[in-house]
Amino acid sequence: MPDDQMPDERMVEVRRAVEAILMVAVDPVPPNLLAQLLEVSTATVEAQCAALADGYEADGRGFALVRVGGGYRFQSHPDQAPWVERFVLEGQSSRLTAAALETLAIVAYKQPISRAQVSAIRGVDAEGVMRTLQQRGWIDELSRDPGPGNAILYGTTREFLERMGLDSAADLPPLGDFVPGPEVVEALERGLMADPGTPADQPIEVPIEASTGDGLVGGEPAEAPEG
């Protein structure tokens, strides 16, 4: 049904759903995915997104809806960059969390390694932390597991090794006669199994790291007890 024949209520419904989905999306959402989810045409999605973007701009919102990287996303308005910079510089502590450092170290020593293997070793879903490590340019996708599932295998980047003053991962200080825990052995031996991702029928492990910002920065300690 072309836009001009769509009842107003349906348009409002599409707009609200787009706002809700884009608010929780981490990456830009392609218009055809939105169209499929909302059961409307891609043209309708694009028209509604354009209307939303114009509306935010006209209302002088501090955020914007933009089309980037093949999809739509919310982001801070460019003219608010000075405030966001302040938030980035002053609003966060600059301590790498122990959890993030351990994840980084495991990738460095055990590369190439899949996200599922890292998660199995860490005991929590490593997705959030690994994505941020990747955004920072410290780890990157190296290759694909040739086995079933073709899981993405990660390793450290050249820049990261340079920062550490190393020529290659082989120059990392040896771990020595260290016996890893059984869950580690199992996770690594299970081999480069298919990355299970997050199957919908399995309980989702809440990544504890996710509760401290981007997972890298030390957040507040656990809530102080009350009463």
Added chain:
Amino acid sequence: MPDDQMPDERMVEVRRAVEAILMVAVDPVPPNLLAQLLEVSTATVEAQCAALADGYEADGRGFALVRVGGGYRFQSHPDQAPWVERFVLEGQSSRLTAAALETLAIVAYKQPISRAQVSAIRGVDAEGVMRTLQQRGWIDELSRDPGPGNAILYGTTREFLERMGLDSAADLPPLGDFVPGPEVVEALERGLMADPGTPADQPIEVPIEASTGDGLVGGEPAEAPEG
């Protein structure tokens, strides 16, 4: 400068900056941090955030600005849950079993509390349940008991508050609300009566419905154990 003396442009500036910062924040941003960054009073931040939240609601936005876990954050509007669920395949939270919820309630209200103390209240060993709660980020180790044994003391996390939609643990309904009423106490007393003077054939009337419904033991259907 009090709100009522602040020029409108400054208010607009504060609102836009708040919108921009919350758009890039991963965790709820405490009002005093916003106040510090924007060089206004915390009261001003709170007033402007409330104005924003009301505005989004009045405009029928698909997202909401809420105060939770000690700060402000953007989130999808609750009534958009069906659409967001389509997008977020994983589902937000795995449901907790009745046992896990009871344990969580004990920790929430009695924190800081040791595992042994929780076990004593529940009458069963709480180790497994508490480990699960900790892995999921609902509870965490707060400190060590200074007394003999140095037992680990547990409390709830900010993640817990966010998942309960609460701003702080102080916002939990007072425990006194749940203390069984006199009719339940009486029923229990009679059940444990050792006094032969009370006629045994008198039926006990327990207003189960009156006492917060399925809060009673066994009132809820058994839940599938979590994986």
Added chain:
Amino acid sequence: MSVTVTTAVYEGPFDLLLNLILKEEVELYEVSLSSIVDAYLVELERLEALDLEVATEFLLIAAILVELKTRRLLPGRDGVDADDEFGLWEERDLLLARLLECKTFKDAAVVLRRLAAEASRSWPRRAGLEERFLGMAPDLLDGVTADDLRAACLRGLAPRPSVHVETEHIAPIRASVADAVAELVDEIPRSGTITFRHLTRGLVDRIEIVVRFLAVLELYKQGVVEVDQLGAFGDIHVGWRPGAEPGDVDLIDAYEG
């Protein structure tokens, strides 16, 4: 009166008792204790493994109930020791307090479930910083050395500390009757006749002693030992029955009572 309790899953003795008293709307003294025990055994089967801690807690409560019930049934209480009477009331009040506490948190949990259900209808924004701000975030690797990485890797790969270790002083003793039977079959024939006190020397936890006692009962049931007690509170003498062979003993896999 039949008590159907096979549909609910009980989390320990308080659950069961609360349920019996409140939900089932029964007068506890009209419920035969055997139906409480039966209901409990059903739950134990569901658990598949006997949790000694749960079981002993339940037995303790059952014992209090039995005593309360006998007091109730027996006519006249003349000659009852005042201290005993007082102790019983104390036990009862303690049990009542625990039941009330249990019920309080059960109701609180219902509210938490509702709060969590409401909150779960909204998803938080967690997209984080846009690319252009990533570069200006504080350099988190500042001061991190290759040796720090090595230490972090060792921490990450180390066996995760078992929660058992941290609270050993309160962890339940996992004593098994089967193990105790095997030990007794080794020990008693060598000693001839031995006192129970001697058989439990060095045992600190009450549970371990209880398990030893159950093992002795098991051997008595199988007819390989003789048990004798000369007077009330006197030493219990356990002796290997002449002619019985240690090989005759069924080394049980799991204690079935």
